[in-house]
Amino acid sequence: MEKISRFNVVHRLRKRNLLIAINSVAALSIFFFGYDQGMMAGVNTAVEYYTRMGFAHPDENGEPIITDSLLQGGIVSVYYLGTLVGALFGGWFGDKFGRIKSIALGAAWAVFGATLQCAAMNHSWMICARLINGFGTGILNAIVPVWATETAEHTSRGQFVAIEFTLNIFGVAVAYWIEYGCSFYQNGESAFVWRFPIAFQIVPLLFLFGIVWFFPESPRWLCKVGREDESRYVLERLREDGVQSTGKAEAEFQDVRNIVELERKNAKSQNYLYMLSGYKSGKLHIGRRVQLVIWLQIMQEWIGIAGVTIYSPTIFRIAGLEKDTIGWVAGLNQITYTLSTLVCVFTLDRIGRRWTLYWGSVVQGIVLFIAGGLIRVGTDARDAGNINRANNFGGGAVAMIFLFTMTFGATWLTVPWLYPAEIFPLEVRARGNAWGVVGWSIGNGWLTLLCPVMFEAINEKTLYIFAACNVITIPMVYCLYPESNQRTLEEMNLLFAADSIWNWDAEKNYKLLVEQNPELVQAAGRGVSVVDAEGGIRKQSRNMSLDVGATKGAGSESDDEKVATKHVA
Numbered sequence: 001m002e003k004i005s006r007f008n009v010v011h012r013l014r015k016r017n018l019l020i021a022i023n024s025v026a027a028l029s030i031f032f033f034g035y036d037q038g039m040m041a042g043v044n045t046a047v048e049y050y051t052r053m054g055f056a057h058p059d060e061n062g063e064p065i066i067t068d069s070l071l072q073g074g075i076v077s078v079y080y081l082g083t084l085v086g087a088l089f090g091g092w093f094g095d096k097f098g099r100i101k102s103i104a105l106g107a108a109w110a111v112f113g114a115t116l117q118c119a120a121m122n123h124s125w126m127i128c129a130r131l132i133n134g135f136g137t138g139i140l141n142a143i144v145p146v147w148a149t150e151t152a153e154h155t156s157r158g159q160f161v162a163i164e165f166t167l168n169i170f171g172v173a174v175a176y177w178i179e180y181g182c183s184f185y186q187n188g189e190s191a192f193v194w195r196f197p198i199a200f201q202i203v204p205l206l207f208l209f210g211i212v213w214f215f216p217e218s219p220r221w222l223c224k225v226g227r228e229d230e231s232r233y234v235l236e237r238l239r240e241d242g243v244q245s246t247g248k249a250e251a252e253f254q255d256v257r258n259i260v261e262l263e264r265k266n267a268k269s270q271n272y273l274y275m276l277s278g279y280k281s282g283k284l285h286i287g288r289r290v291q292l293v294i295w296l297q298i299m300q301e302w303i304g305i306a307g308v309t310i311y312s313p314t315i316f317r318i319a320g321l322e323k324d325t326i327g328w329v330a331g332l333n334q335i336t337y338t339l340s341t342l343v344c345v346f347t348l349d350r351i352g353r354r355w356t357l358y359w360g361s362v363v364q365g366i367v368l369f370i371a372g373g374l375i376r377v378g379t380d381a382r383d384a385g386n387i388n389r390a391n392n393f394g395g396g397a398v399a400m401i402f403l404f405t406m407t408f409g410a411t412w413l414t415v416p417w418l419y420p421a422e423i424f425p426l427e428v429r430a431r432g433n434a435w436g437v438v439g440w441s442i443g444n445g446w447l448t449l450l451c452p453v454m455f456e457a458i459n460e461k462t463l464y465i466f467a468a469c470n471v472i473t474i475p476m477v478y479c480l481y482p483e484s485n486q487r488t489l490e491e492m493n494l495l496f497a498a499d500s501i502w503n504w505d506a507e508k509n510y511k512l513l514v515e516q517n518p519e520l521v522q523a524a525g526r527g528v529s530v531v532d533a534e535g536g537i538r539k540q541s542r543n544m545s546l547d548v549g550a551t552k553g554a555g556s557e558s559d560d561e562k563v564a565t566k567h568v569a
Contacts, residue, residue: 004234031167036110043197080445084442087139094430109135110139117130219238223426266283286428299469302466304469307447356414368464497546
């Protein structure tokens with residue numbers, strides 16, 4: 001291919017090997033994302049850091065006494081303002097200039113922000129640096145999941161993204177253990193204790209920036225911008241073994257081309273304001289999809305993981321653990337958290353997105369209620385002088401926190417990041433995924449700003465709030481979120497074509513539209529070629545539509561068609 005560099009790995013790898021290579025690069029970005037999140041937990045407890053930033057001072061035992069919890073939370077949460085703005089910019093940039101250039105830009109910007117962070121001399125400097133670093137992270141978070149889903153096959157899309165998020169939590173674990181090791185340097189009082197962990201994130205970012213240029217652009221984005229020969233070639237390398245053509249790549253290419261035509265017919269050009277309101281999106285119902293992904297990401301944080309990840313040392317301190325014990329227990333929690341993500345790798349494409357969220361919410365809600373109760377009883381026992389009883393209850397509470405993070409890793413970690421990258425039309429997919437990052441930024445920023453205030457004011461009762469949020473998510477997912485598992489990206493427009501917001505109406509409408517538009521989703525999803533077996537000529541598609549009954553004939557609607565349309569409206 002003339003327009004694809006001869007150094008690109010797409011010329012050397014095929015099928016699963018090429019998918020694994022793409023997934024490895026995507027995972028490197030997700031590793032940085034996890035590391036960056038987990039890093040602040042240890043940084044917040046470094047003596048030189050919190051005294052320099054001016055929100056705490058050590059007591060006679062070396063424990064931090066927080067004097068300005070709002071400043072502490074603000075330094076952490078301003079990062080998420082950066083990710084919010086960065087995601088919106090990255091979504092626009094990614095839809096206009098492609099996924100590869102966006103990933104490189106995000107990595108370069110994050111390197112700049114990380115450099116400023118590790119050199120920070122006061123809280124004003126640190127706030128600005130975290131804002132800049134968050135901007136780069138937002139770009140990466142908006143684009144990388146989209147690039148991964150647009151290259152993966154629909155039957156294993158969830159598995160590949162779940163593998164990436166194993167690296168995400170591995171990044172969190174690496175951050176914990178690096179900071180734990182650094183805490184022993186010069187008795188934990190040196191600036192190295194917090195500056196080195198911040199600087200370490202520059203290493204994977206530089207590697208990501210250097211290597212991503214040698215990887216293929218998304219075939220779906222290439223098709224959208226009219227570079228069809230390149231799109232067809234990349235798909236052929238992703239889907240065919242090069243020995244005997246199955247027609248699978250060509251069939252998928254035709255699906256993509258058909259859906260580009262359909263999207264442009266059903267919706268006007270979309271900006272972020274139009275997307276949020278659903279204005280001029282017609283039967284694509286983009287506004288509804290935006291609301292779904294924003295609230296799914298907000299709830300991902302409010303079910304408790306943001307508080308548990310960043311403030312786990314605080315939770316363990318409330319549970320009664322000693323200072324020397326807290327560090328390695330928090331690190332051990334991250335190791336079990338990492339291992340738990342492997343459960344999602346093997347179950348997500350089998351039981352689907354909805355059931356994964358259901359069982360996660362049930363278990364997480366129960367263990368958080370129990371953890372809060374155990375901490376309360378343990379605290380009362382310690383105040384009464386019954387240390388052995390207090391330690392027993394504290395150990396039980398720590399076990400519940402371990403179980404919570406393991407369950408989250410197996411369920412809610414991946415789905416809120418995968419779902420936004422799956423459900424949006426190709427024309428606005430990067431910008432659609434950016435709205436998911438906006439929701440994550442709002443949920444995380446809001447929560448990390450309030451977490452130190454809540455833990456200071458109501459202690460273990462904070463966990464009850466998180467538990468209640470888990471309960472709320474069960475009817476929310478059941479009623480509003482259609483299943484995306486085992487459906488091609490091109491089928492999503494049919495899934496969201498119903499005018500009703502309810503999941504059961506969406507499914508009924510979807511079945512009718514699949515019967516009505518078989519040529520729109522037949523190729524990759526159904527194993528039926530759109531290429532004539534004898535002549536190799538593309539079969540002519542009918543007048544494709546997202547209106548039930550609209551393509552059944554040129555004349556007036558039959559009574560049966562009117563009934564079907566009325567039934568789904």
